[in-house]
Amino acid sequence: MPPKRTAATTRRSTSTPAAAADVRPVEEAGGRLQEGPFLTTAQGLRLADTDHSLKVGPRGPSLMDDFHLREKITHFDHERIPERVVHARGAAAHGTFQAYGNAAAATKAGFLQRGRETPVFVRFSTVLGSRGSADTVRDVRGFAVKFYTDEGSFDLVGNNMPVFFIQDGIKFPDIIHAGKPHPDREIPQAQTAHDTFWDFVSLHTEATHHVMWAMSDRGIPRSFRTMEGFGVHTFRLVNAQDETCLVKFHWKPVAGIHSLVWEEAQLAAGADPDFHRRDLADGIEAGAPLEFELGLQIMPDSEDQTFEGIDLLDPTKIVPEELCEVQLVGKLTLDRNPTNFFAETEQVAFHTGNLVPGIEVTDDPLMQARLFSYLDTQLTRLGGPNFTQLPINCPHAAVNDNLRDGMHQTAVHRGVAPYLPNSLGGEQEPVPAAEAEGALVHVPREVAGPKIRANPVSFGDHFSQAALFWSSMSEVERTHIVEAFTFELGKCHEQAIRERMLGVLAHVDADLCTAVADGLGLPAPQGTPPSGVVPSPALSQIAFAPGPIAGRVIGVVADHGSDLAGIGRLRRAVEAQGAVLRVIAPVGGTLKTKRTAQTVDRTLLTTRSIEYDALVVAAGNPTLRDSKLTVLLTELFRHCKLIGAWGDGDNVLTEAGIDTTAPGILIGEAITKAYTTDLFALVGMHRAWDRAELL
Ligand code: HDD
Structure with missing residues (x-):
């Protein structure tokens, strides 16, 4: 039986009124379901033999007219796409987000309203390693969530650490070049224990708070189900009355926050490099879904965008939970493994600019650069501008976008007038929606100032929160941090880099600096650590009461x-x-x-x-x-x-x-x-x- 032709594939482009963009679901796309009793070519021709190339006699040579050989090899030659420039190694799962219904005072976002259940796809990742690198290396973990809401897709592209190495996105290529393997020999893979990383970090002290997190147990989670997630930046929420507030997003793991110890992480990298990926898939298959609660730290949308003296536009700063409670507004449940790694996990494309009414970005300069990068990177990675038509990237809301043509166009669009205004589209031609009709209308804000390249003065504080983090750790966590710094700096060859980094640690805490210096066999330099630091007990991940053991x-x-x-x-x-x-x-x-x-x-x-x-x-x-x-x-x-x-x-x-x-x-x-x-x-x-x- 030839594949059944759908109306969409047979309709010719005419001057009939255009309707919604006609994206064929994959199962209708010309019999690509990979079903049926017989093996075929890509053209649907049944094959009698796929094991022997067409030759002159059994000993050859092979013949040019073997179209099956050429098709099979050609397709294979092009199976790989560029890996993500960062976060190349990852694993993902499908699930749902259930809103508790208590967020309406803060935001009008539909998926956060009472009774709403929204399909999601979540990809966890490491940052530095290549696609085939080990899961358990010391690194930041990505925690990217795509909410397929009926107002359009909302992507919360976060990490398992609430702060970042840099304050301005223009530095992103620098930190990543420093962290990636050395360009001459491409080693070491997937780790920061090398000269270029610590060279950059020791010269660039705004990374200090972040490296405290990375050297802590947070850098080696036990599993994806036992790590926190953070939106990192401050976002702006808008409610139905157009009132705004500033917010930080948190994911709280129901299974608790737990990590490996360093020796385990190293053993796992050899004995089972797929440790986290396997744990995720096995846990879901065994009937133990991953569960996280979404939390909001809601703060006033003040003129200076600070809270209790903390600059909310500085992504190297947290707001301690003791100063602003995390209010839980919904639950994420991941209970379905992807069917095909490439089609879903590899091709999913997140974008910090995928927003819905009720959630807007702020002027955080790290966030601003991301708004450019995520769309741009997919053009190379996914080969053109139509990646939103890939099934995993298709919004669940109706799409009517007037975007046309381009590489890998799979939609057969109708009509002759993909532009506005027009007089040829007829009654069904799309029109811009009003706010009341669900459009995202940006909250008007006054913006003025000189055009300069500079940081606000408040961004100059690089040590107070690094010290806050250290002071909030238990004894065993501090020991792990000291050991991690000693290990990483011990792997650097340049003595000057170690000494410079000790100089940085001296501005965080004298005990920390001395302990690391002792381990390196170097003198501990003097610094001026911040005084009057108030610890935040919420930052410690030591359990005081037994948590659930699902998935263990x-x-x-x-x-x-x-x-x-x-x-x-x-x-x-x-x-x-x-x-x-x-x-x-x-x-x-x-x-x-x-x-x-x-x-x-x-x-x-x-x-x-x-x-x-x-x-x-x-x-x-x-x-x-x-x-x-x-x-x-x-x-x-x-x-x-x-x-x-x-x-x-x-x-x-x-x-x-x-x-x-x-x-x-x-x-x-x-x-x-x-x-x-x-x-x-x-x-x-x-x-x-x-x-x-x-x-
Ligand atoms: Fe990024 C991927 C998280 C800063 C540029 N980023 C990426 C992923 C995560 C994050 C989780 C993987 C998404 C996936 O699973 O496909 N990135 C963050 C966080 C940041 C951050 C939490 C700071 C708060 N990123 C950041 C900056 C830039 C980028 C400042 C560039 C200016 N990130 C990218 C990228 C990637 C990416 C190059 C690579 C693959 C992709 O986007 O789709 O665009």
């Missing part, structure tokens, strides 16, 4: 002869929490007793400690011993993760040299309700940080 992975070490009934009870309890249980045994296959069986998910050869948030040893094999098991357990111990055993399983821990009296070690008689309750509470705390003192 618990390993159970077992062998033939283990308490399989106990493993069965443990599995049911773990799965009831939305978490995953994996059985690890010396070799693969199935562990069986007469009454029950457990499939082995990993062997000691195919697993590594980074895969587990907790690991328990089953009763029944007290002599189980293997050097790989010892490595597994000692890594978990070092990373302060929960380790448990029931019955005589604790012998295995002792054999491996694990101190079973240390914090975060759970020994029980059997798998009972009480045991699993304690287990989940400890996993919900993420780590037994008290153990760190023993290490």
Whole structure:
């Protein structure tokens, strides 16, 4: 059967009145569904053989008239598109945003009104690495959300850190050139532990607050589901009465904010470079959607656009939550994996200029440059101006844009008058809408001043919030920050860069500077750190109460002869929490007793400690011993993760040299309700940080 032709594909361009732009859904586009019983060419011709090129006899040569060979190879030759210039490595998911309905006083944006549910597509990413780089490197994570609202698409293109390296977008190429691999040898990949990055940062002190975040645990999240997201800039909201306020957007993870430790991040980069991508897809597939609440910090739209002395146009500054509460206005649920990575995750195009009525931008000079860059970059990356017609980029609102032609035009537009005004379009010709009809009408604002290249004086404060961040950290978080700076600067070859960066840290905090200097074996310079800094406890990510464990992975070490009934009870309890249980045994296959069986998910050869948030040893094999098991357990111990055993399983821990009296070690008689309750509470705390003192 030839593909069915639709009205859209057969209609010829005439002088009939133009209707809405006629973009064919992909499933109607000439039989491109990749279905049907037979293999065909791109023209739909059925193929008899796709394994042998057309040759003169079995030993060739190949013939020029093999159109199938040429089509197959030509298409393959052009399969790749340029990767994103930044944020090339990413993974994404579909979901919905449910508004709580309490934001109407601040904004008229339709998707934030009561009862609204909006489809979304979210892409998480790292900034510096190439498309094939490892997930767990120390870096900022992108958190880009496309809301397909019925007023048009709104993109909130944020990061997992609320501040940025630079205050003015004109510096973006500089910071990225400094952070990317060195241009001569293209190394190191996906990391900032090298000379050019620290050369730039140490000379460019407005990056100091940002690098405090990047060197903290925020730079190595446990998973996409356990990181915060931030719109970074201050936005302007407009309500139905045309009243405005200034706002900062936050995403709060329901699973809590949790990170890896540095050694895990490094191990994962080798053992499973797809660590975050796999976790995202596996979690969704296992029925544990990712959940985040959208929060707003709402501040008056004051003349000077400051709040409590903080310049709201400076993207290197936060507004501490203790000064301005984050009000939760809706929930994002990511529960569907993409069907095709290239079509969706790779081709999705975000743009900070995709706004809806009720949300406007401010004069933040970083934001202003972004408004240009996001549209521009797609022209190269996606090969022309029609990328909004790609299914993942199609708005769910009706489109009637008078934009015509261009590379890869898939719409068959009607009519002869794609211009305004016209007298030939007939009654259905689009007309500009009024504000009451849903148009985005910019709030009128007076703008005046001399034409200059300069920063406001307030942008000159580069240290007060870096010190605020440091002062808000717990002891263990501070240790991690010191170790991160020491590691990164230790990887620099130029002594002058290390010394200059120590000079910068001396202006943040003397203890921080001394600890890093000690690690580098250098003298600590004197600085003038800010005084009177008031910590913001909300910045620390140490848990004080157990959080949910959905999406977490618990390993159970077992062998033939283990308490399989106990493993069965443990599995049911773990799965009831939305978490995953994996059985690890010396070799693969199935562990069986007469009454029950457990499939082995990993062997000691195919697993590594980074895969587990907790690991328990089953009763029944007290002599189980293997050097790989010892490595597994000692890594978990070092990373302060929960380790448990029931019955005589604790012998295995002792054999491996694990101190079973240390914090975060759970020994029980059997798998009972009480045991699993304690287990989940400890996993919900993420780590037994008290153990760190023993290490
Ligand atoms: Fe950007 C991609 C986030 C500043 C220019 N950016 C990109 C992505 C995220 C961010 C999450 C990946 C989107 C995706 O998944 O496709 N960028 C930010 C944040 C910034 C920021 C939170 C500061 C607050 N970006 C920024 C500046 C510029 C750019 C100042 C240029 C002046 N960003 C780009 C870009 C990218 C991009 C070159 C590369 C791929 C793309 O846009 O679509 O246009």
